[in-house]
Amino acid sequence: MAAENNTPTHRALRMATMGAGVAGSYLSYIVQRAFIGRAKGERKLKSTHTRVARRIRDEMQTLRGPAMKLGQTLSLQTGILPDETLAELMSLQMEAPGMHPSLMRVQVKRSLGREPEEIFAKFAPEPFAAASLGQVHEATTREHQRVAVKIQYPGIRETVENDFKWFRTVSKPAQASGHIPKEVIDEMEQQIVAETDYRLEADNINFFREKLSPLSFVEVPRVFREYSTDKVLTMSFVGGRHLEQFLKQKPNQKLRDRLGTNLVELFYFQLLKLGAFHADPHWGNYLFNDNASIGLVDFGCAKKLGPAELKYLKNVFLYSGDRHSPEFRRVLETNYRAQGKKLSTPAYRALVSFSEKFYRNVYPPERDRHELFDFADKTFLTDYIHEATRLFRTKHVMSEYLFMARAEMGLYHTLHALKARVPTSDIVRKYL
Amino acid sequence: MATKPKSTTKAPPRTRSTKTRPTGKRAQNKEAIRKRIVKSALNLFQTKGFDTTTTKAIARKAGIAEGTVFNYFRTKEDIALSFFEEEVDHAIAAVRDNPRLRKAPIEEKLFTLVHSQLEYLAPYERFIGAALIHALNPASHLGPFSHRAQQLRHRYLAFVTELIEESSPKQQHDALSWLVPEAFWIYYLGVLLFWLYDSSEDKEHTVAFLDRSLHVGVAFLTNGRR
Numbered sequence: 208m209a210a211e212n213n214t215p216t217h218r219a220l221r222m223a224t225m226g227a228g229v230a231g232s233y234l235s236y237i238v239q240r241a242f243i244g245r246a247k248g249e250r251k252l253k254s255t256h257t258r259v260a261r262r263i264r265d266e267m268q269t270l271r272g273p274a275m276k277l278g279q280t281l282s283l284q285t286g287i288l289p290d291e292t293l294a295e296l297m298s299l300q301m302e303a304p305g306m307h308p309s310l311m312r313v314q315v316k317r318s319l320g321r322e323p324e325e326i327f328a329k330f331a332p333e334p335f336a337a338a339s340l341g342q343v344h345e346a347t348t349r350e351h352q353r354v355a356v357k358i359q360y361p362g363i364r365e366t367v368e369n370d371f372k373w374f375r376t377v378s379k380p381a382q383a384s385g386h387i388p389k390e391v392i393d394e395m396e397q398q399i400v401a402e403t404d405y406r407l408e409a410d411n412i413n414f415f416r417e418k419l420s421p422l423s424f425v426e427v428p429r430v431f432r433e434y435s436t437d438k439v440l441t442m443s444f445v446g447g448r449h450l451e452q453f454l455k456q457k458p459n460q461k462l463r464d465r466l467g468t469n470l471v472e473l474f475y476f477q478l479l480k481l482g483a484f485h486a487d488p489h490w491g492n493y494l495f496n497d498n499a500s501i502g503l504v505d506f507g508c509a510k511k512l513g514p515a516e517l518k519y520l521k522n523v524f525l526y527s528g529d530r531h532s533p534e535f536r537r538v539l540e541t542n543y544r545a546q547g548k549k550l551s552t553p554a555y556r557a558l559v560s561f562s563e564k565f566y567r568n569v570y571p572p573e574r575d576r577h578e579l580f581d582f583a584d585k586t587f588l589t590d591y592i593h594e595a596t597r598l599f600r601t602k603h604v605m606s607e608y609l610f611m612a613r614a615e616m617g618l619y620h621t622l623h624a625l626k627a628r629v630p631t632s633d634i635v636r637k638y639l
Numbered sequence: 640m641a642t643k644p645k646s647t648t649k650a651p652p653r654t655r656s657t658k659t660r661p662t663g664k665r666a667q668n669k670e671a672i673r674k675r676i677v678k679s680a681l682n683l684f685q686t687k688g689f690d691t692t693t694t695k696a697i698a699r700k701a702g703i704a705e706g707t708v709f710n711y712f713r714t715k716e717d718i719a720l721s722f723f724e725e726e727v728d729h730a731i732a733a734v735r736d737n738p739r740l741r742k743a744p745i746e747e748k749l750f751t752l753v754h755s756q757l758e759y760l761a762p763y764e765r766f767i768g769a770a771l772i773h774a775l776n777p778a779s780h781l782g783p784f785s786h787r788a789q790q791l792r793h794r795y796l797a798f799v800t801e802l803i804e805e806s807s808p809k810q811q812h813d814a815l816s817w818l819v820p821e822a823f824w825i826y827y828l829g830v831l832l833f834w835l836y837d838s839s840e841d842k843e844h845t846v847a848f849l850d851r852s853l854h855v856g857v858a859f860l861t862n863g864r865r
Contacts (some may be wrong), residue, residue, distance in 0.1 A: 307747040308739065310850050313754060317841060332739070346760035366841055 237249040306342060306360060306391060308332040313360050318439045323356070326434060330356075338505060340403060345444065352443065354431060355504070357405065359438040364403040365446045371396045391609065398486075399608065402507035405440040411485075411506040418481050419503075426494075426502045445502035447494025450624055458497070460628075467582060467627020472634050473501065474618050478611075479638035480522070482517045486510040486610040493621065494545035510610045521639050523562065525632060527573040530562045553601040561594040570632045577633060583626035588619055673711050678727070680718040682736050684723035689719070689773060693703070702809070716780035719770060720787055721761075728756040737828045745806040746853045753827065753849055757834055757842075768835050771828075796820035826856065 214366040306314065311332070315323045318525055323330040327346040334342035339360040348354055362398045367381055375382075375392060401407050416427040426445050434441035448452075458466075470493075477484040487491070494502030512520070519542040528534060536550075539558055543550040569587055580587075594614055620628065662688050679700035683692040694715055698705040712718045733755035734740055735749050760767050774781040774788075781788055830852070834845040 304851070304854075306850070307744065307750070309743070309754075310846070313846060317843070317846075323758045360847070361843045361850070362839065365844060365849075485828045 209227070214375070226276075230614060237286040240244045242613070255626065271469060296459060297565075305334070305337070306358070311342070311344070311358055314361060315356075315439060318358075318436045319434065327354075327356075340507070341438075346441075348431070348434070353432075354433075354441050355428070355444050356434070357440040357442070358403065359403070366401065367399050367403060368495065371399075384458065394609065398508055398510075405435060406437050408440060409435055409442075410508050411509040413504065414483070414507060414509070418483075419473075419476070422469075422473060422476060424500045425473055426500060428502075428504065443504055445494055445503040445504055447496045447500070450493065450495065452623060453495040460626075462497065463625045463627045464579070464629065466495060466501070467622050467625050467629045469499055469501055470621060470627075471629050471631060472623075475635050475638050478512075479517070479521060479635070482514070483509060484614055486614045508610070508613075509615075515542070519545070524566070524635055524639060526562070527572040527574075529568070530559050535559070535562075553599070555603050557594070557598040561598055564622060565590045565594045570635055572632065574636075579628035580631045581626075581628045581629075582619070582622040585623065588623050591615070591619055644797050670797065672701075672703065673721075674709070675710055676703070676708055677718055681722055681766065682714060683764050684719070684769070685763045686765075686807075689715070689769045714780065717787075718787050719766075719781060719787075720791070723781075723788075724791055726756055726759045727791060729759050731795075731798050736774055744857075745803060746850075746857050748802050749857075750849060751800070752799070753830055754846070757830075757845065761842075764835065767831070771831070771835075782863070796824060801821050826852070831861075 221373055249620075315321075315326075319326060323344070323346065328349045328351070329347035331345045332372040334341040334344050335355075338357050340363050341357055344356045344358065346354050346356050371392070378392070382392070409432065412428060412430050416429065419425050419427055428442035428445050431441040432434075432445075448456075474484070484501065485506060492503065494504060496502070519538070522538050523535075526535060526538075536555060539555060540550045543554075565587070568590070571578075595616075599612075651740060676697060677683055679694065680697045683696055687696070692715060695705050697715065698708045701708075712721065730752050735752065737835050740748055770781055773779055776782060781783065787813050797820075803819060811840070830845070830849060833848055834842060837845045837848075839845075
């Protein structure tokens with residue numbers, strides 16, 4: 208995220224948290240006045256009051272990780288934020304508050320029955336990474352295997368469930384008006400609650416580890432079931448650097464192109480070949496290596512597609528004919544009918560526009576065009592966001608598509624940051 | 640709650656178990672019986688309820704004569720108090736005897752303190768709920784007006800004060816300092832109530848609540864400075 212304090216994201220976040228912030232400072236003002244009384248000068252009171260308020264508000268905010276994720280998905284759905292803000296908001300990662308070593312130990316003991324030092328030959332008390340919903344520690348098993356142990360912050364699942372209970376109540380009017388369809392909330396709740404169960408994530412890792420094996424440039428960790436529960440996940444250590452650190456070493460264009468190509472290949476292999484994809488490809492979940500290999504971590508959100516959806520995607524991708532034609536309309540209608548829905552005129556228009564302005568540009572369908580698409584230019588990203596929000600605002604969008612949009616947004620953000628040049632259509636064509 | 644523990648500028652002496660129990664075979668034997676009485680009594684308090692448990696039943700459960708119980712404790716309330724003293728000793732030791740905590744931030748020390756208390760109390764949850772109500776009776780030995788209960792509370796809060804003072808530089812002490820132990824006691828009772836009513840699996844909510852509330856509380860304590 209940009210460092211300046213005046214980016215649209217910051218403004219939006221500040222606005223969103225103003226309510227909590229104001230309440231927090233007011234509370235601290237009353238309490239401090241009661242405590243300090245006239246003993247200290249008014250001026251000091253004022254400065255400490257703002258400082259305390261700020262800290263307390265920070266603490267409160269960290270509790271709202273799941274709510275943030277909810278907000279991310281919803282802001283896309285409802286279009287209440289400007290496009291630029293949305294892009295940055297989507298690239299934020301949900302983070303749980305950090306755990307100090309004592310709390311971390313309590314969590315491990317509650318989960319695995321023993322202290323981490325009793326389980327592992329070596330265990331680093333300080334985490335090396337923040338994960339969604341928790342933190343990750345490095346350890347070595349008694350069999351001398353280097354592992355990453357992901358530990359969940361206590362009470363997350365209940366927090367998510369409570370957030371949704373609250374949200375369902377306050378969003379009643381929006382549900383009635385169709386701005387936030389109930390099935391979208393259901394889908395989100397199901398996904399986000401699923402992410403709090405690390406056993407499901409372990410299943411996802413095993414699934415992808417097996418299915419992605421044809422791609423030699425991808426490394427997926429191995430799960431250690433004997434040291435894993437619903438709240439602790441132990442997996443083999445995957446090497447590589449996060450995008451930001453990777454870019455700091457100024458990788459040359461060739462390496463960035465190769466990585467970009469691999470990322471696109473990884474994405475379409477999942478989407479079109481497996482019909483299942485890693486739906487939270489925030490760049491924090493990718494690890495990059497100098498040999499252009501990619502390590503995948505964090506499989507909390509995996510989404511599977513049905514055969515009908517897969518068929519539809521294969522039909523529309525690289526559609527070579529006229530996208531305003533009745534034939535293209537039929538393809539779209541068939542898909543909507545398969546989901547028991549009717550394709551409305553605004554949705555149809557939005558889909559055609561999306562397809563024309565974004566997909567035809569990034570994935571030119573002509574067979575004889577083998578040029579590389581250059582992701583360095585930001586236009587493609589703003590096009591994507593613009594078209595995606597337009598589609599979502601029609602209120603006639605498949606709820607599954609929310610997760611695909613999240614995945615695409617993550618992919619395009621990463622490709623843009625890499626400034627990669629990629630033979631997009633050639634890759635997609637392989638899997639059609 | 641009328642008397643406040645003195646907050647001295649000098650670090651107070653280390654508070655450890657006040658009773659140093661004699662060693663030796665006879666003494667060991669006595670200690671074993673004492674422990675057996677406490678354990679049997681607590682099990683009965685938990686299963687049968689505090690009010691309905693008699694010293695007779697306690698003696699029977701411990702496998703000793705009723706008279707022997709009185710050699711150790713005057714009343715069943717004394718037994719309960721003795722258990723709470725052990726609980727506090729245990730929790731203080733959990734913080735003091737853990738070398739990992741020596742340089743830990745205050746939140747972590749207080750977390751360990753309260754969490755060890757709750758762990759200690761966990762097998763007797765039903766009784767703890769009853770004891771809280773019981774303590775409201777002004778005549779109760781468990782209540783805030785009993786000398787022994789007050790002593791225990793002071794020892795506990797002196798330890799909390801000691802932890803806070805050793806973790807914060809002197810100049811940060813201000814008008815708030817003297818209030819801290821009192822505030823902490825109310826906070827502790829709040830955590831206890833939260834824990835008693837926590838229906839989440841394995842009382843996981845209490846752990847999260849304890850962690851978050853301590854972060855917020857310490858922010859207050861240090862006026863937002865870290």
